[in-house]
Amino acid sequence: MIRINPIIRLVNRNLTISINPGFIIWQILFPLIYIFVAGFAYTALIDSVPFGGKNLDYPAFLASGMIGFNIMNSTLISGIIIWNDRRHGMFEQIMSGPFTRTHYILSNIVTIGIIGLFSAALITAVGYPVFFDSVEFNIVTIPLIIFGSVVGAILFGSIASIISVKLRSSEGFNVIINTVFLFCAFASTAFYPVQGAPQPLATIFYLNPLSYLVDIIRAGIFGQVTDFVITEMLVLVGLAAILFVIATKLLTKLDF
Amino acid sequence: MLCIETKDLRKKYASTVAVDGVDLQIESGQVFGFLGPNGAGKSTVIKLLTTLISPSNGKISVLGIDSAKHPLEIRKKIGVVLQQPSYEPTLSAEKSLEKYGMMWNIDKKIRKKRTEELLSAFGLEEIRKKKMDDLSIGQRRRVQVAREFMHDMDLLFLDEPTVGLDPAARRKLLDFLREQVKNSGLTIFYTTHVLSEAEYLCDNIAIINNGKIMAVDSPSELKNRFGHEKTIKIHISTVSEELKSKLSTIPECQIKLEPEPTVIINSTKSEIVLMNILKILNETDTKINDLSAIPTNLEEIFLKVVGDSN
Numbered sequence: 079m080i081r082i083n084p085i086i087r088l089v090n091r092n093l094t095i096s097i098n099p100g101f102i103i104w105q106i107l108f109p110l111i112y113i114f115v116a117g118f119a120y121t122a123l124i125d126s127v128p129f130g131g132k133n134l135d136y137p138a139f140l141a142s143g144m145i146g147f148n149i150m151n152s153t154l155i156s157g158i159i160i161w162n163d164r165r166h167g168m169f170e171q172i173m174s175g176p177f178t179r180t181h182y183i184l185s186n187i188v189t190i191g192i193i194g195l196f197s198a199a200l201i202t203a204v205g206y207p208v209f210f211d212s213v214e215f216n217i218v219t220i221p222l223i224i225f226g227s228v229v230g231a232i233l234f235g236s237i238a239s240i241i242s243v244k245l246r247s248s249e250g251f252n253v254i255i256n257t258v259f260l261f262c263a264f265a266s267t268a269f270y271p272v273q274g275a276p277q278p279l280a281t282i283f284y285l286n287p288l289s290y291l292v293d294i295i296r297a298g299i300f301g302q303v304t305d306f307v308i309t310e311m312l313v314l315v316g317l318a319a320i321l322f323v324i325a326t327k328l329l330t331k332l333d334f
Numbered sequence: 335m336l337c338i339e340t341k342d343l344r345k346k347y348a349s350t351v352a353v354d355g356v357d358l359q360i361e362s363g364q365v366f367g368f369l370g371p372n373g374a375g376k377s378t379v380i381k382l383l384t385t386l387i388s389p390s391n392g393k394i395s396v397l398g399i400d401s402a403k404h405p406l407e408i409r410k411k412i413g414v415v416l417q418q419p420s421y422e423p424t425l426s427a428e429k430s431l432e433k434y435g436m437m438w439n440i441d442k443k444i445r446k447k448r449t450e451e452l453l454s455a456f457g458l459e460e461i462r463k464k465k466m467d468d469l470s471i472g473q474r475r476r477v478q479v480a481r482e483f484m485h486d487m488d489l490l491f492l493d494e495p496t497v498g499l500d501p502a503a504r505r506k507l508l509d510f511l512r513e514q515v516k517n518s519g520l521t522i523f524y525t526t527h528v529l530s531e532a533e534y535l536c537d538n539i540a541i542i543n544n545g546k547i548m549a550v551d552s553p554s555e556l557k558n559r560f561g562h563e564k565t566i567k568i569h570i571s572t573v574s575e576e577l578k579s580k581l582s583t584i585p586e587c588q589i590k591l592e593p594e595p596t597v598i599i600n601s602t603k604s605e606i607v608l609m610n611i612l613k614i615l616n617e618t619d620t621k622i623n624d625l626s627a628i629p630t631n632l633e634e635i636f637l638k639v640v641g642d643s644n
């Protein structure tokens with residue numbers, strides 16, 4: 079018998095239970111429709127967006143923002159898995175089987191990593207014609223995109239996990255997680271440029287980790303790695319590390 | 335070989351002592367019944383033995399492995415059906431078994447074969463394509479128990495596995511479990527509140543109350559030990575003062591007037607006491623309306639052991 083790594087076995091399970099038509103529609107179809115419908119509809123209102131040393135047209139700006147948004151969205155999966163596992167007794171069942179808590183936590187990270195990268199790649203591929211003109215992929219920027227995706231996935235995955243550990247009721251979980259994620263989505267630079275926003279909103283944009291993630295991914299796609307983006311990377315990594323430690327602590331302490 | 339051994343096992347929660355100094359020595363290759371009233375500590379002992387929680391005090395050895403040192407090694411060799419339901423709501427019954435086998439690293443071919451065998455053994459063929467979310471509670475429980483047999487194990491913990499099962503499914507499960515113990519040398523640690531079930535299935539039984547073990551023995555030995563105190567009831571027509579005073583010399587009997595006059599014998603030597611009482615009834619010209627002896631079963635022993643300890 080070939081021994082398959084326990085983390086891979088759990089990832090296999092996670093993907094089997096999470097991937098369903100509803101999820102795929104939310105994860106793939108919605109961003110694509112949004113890019114094409116909103117992207118072109120708003121072009122009339124938003125002419126061009128300055129980014130680094132470049133001027134991007136709005137569809138290109140939006141499509142690149144959508145990648146960050148999609149990574150954040152895919153991390154909802156880890157919250158949903160943990161929450162469902164606790165609600166339906168699978169957490170205890172797995173923990174009484176040939177797995178450790180570390181296996182469980184790592185398998186969730188790998189799962190959101192896979193879904194995050196997959197959907198980022200998909201949006202990049204489909205959105206490519208939209209931002210084709212301004213793209214500047216190179217040896218620095220592609221690793222930057224992957225790095226940003228992974229750190230962002232860990233950061234938002236940790237937030238989703240913390241919420242799922244802390245909340246027991248179904249209503250509470252759904253309300254809180256949707257509020258947090260919706261707030262992150264719309265109070266960020268994913269859909270609107272910070273330049274057009276009034277001052278208080280602009281401040282809120284930069285209290286929101288999604289703005290950092292989106293900026294890093296944009297910097298990667300359009301080859302505009304400025305000092306500000308490097309600072310954003312450091313903040314993102316620091317925040318992800320702190321939230322990850324908290325999420326892991328909470329999961330490790332979870333009682334039966 | 336000792337399959338489970340615990341020494342002075344204790345588990346304290348903030349305000350309760352759930353397990354209070356449990357010493358167990360359980361041999362392999364048997365069904366070991368673990369009985370006790372609600373809140374006695376059965377599930378807590380199972381969670382301790384399966385390494386889900388750690389003890390406040392004491393030592394646990396399962397399959398010869400120290401649970402404090404190598405919990406994962408224990409978990410790799412045991413199967414667990416906990417008291418609460420566990421299932422993947424979005425998977426079908428069939429897929430649940432299949433995926434569970436995958437999680438236990440069972441070869442794909444073997445997985446397929448076992449899935450078919452178990453679907454048939456647990457009468458799940460008709461609902462194999464149904465989603466777990468759409469199953470009835472008893473059907474879901476059957477899948478949960480069946481699922482555990484997807485992987486090989488030396489020791490299986492079953493915490494009230496028959497709750498919600500209909501009588502036929504219940505009997506089918508008990509026979510399936512017996513078969514497994516006979517054929518593969520599996521050891522089963524079994525809790526239930528249905529004492530006839532324990533009597534049918536278990537080779538040995540422990541009774542736990544308030545976190546303490548009250549008795550451990552085979553069902554027949556338990557009956558010998560605790561059940562030899564038989565109860566005989568004699569329904570009589572009237573109770574005279576003379577009868578009262580004569581019966582008061584026999585401590586093993588008591589007189590009840592409601593709902594009808596009855597002499598109740600409660601004794602380890604109830605046959606001898608009965609002879610004496612019959613003599614007295616004869617002397618006092620008391621008519622006997624009816625006479626009944628209550629046979630001992632596990633339920634009575636359970637009630638007695640638990641009652642005494644309270």
Ligand SMILES: Nc1ncnc2c1ncn2[C@@H]1O[C@H](COP(=O)(O)OP(=O)(O)OP(=O)(O)O)[C@@H](O)[C@H]1O
Pocket residue numbers: 333334347348350351352370371372373374375376377378379417
């Ligand atoms: N997580 C917990 N926190 C606090 N107390 C607990 C916890 N788990 C169990 N207890 C307490 O420990 C005692 C034993 O509980 P346990 O679940 O082991 O009982 P049981 O014998 O399995 O009962 P039942 O037959 O109802 O399943 C109970 O008094 C219960 O309230």
Ligand SMILES: [Mg+2]
Pocket residue numbers: 376377378417493
């Ligand atoms: Mg219990």
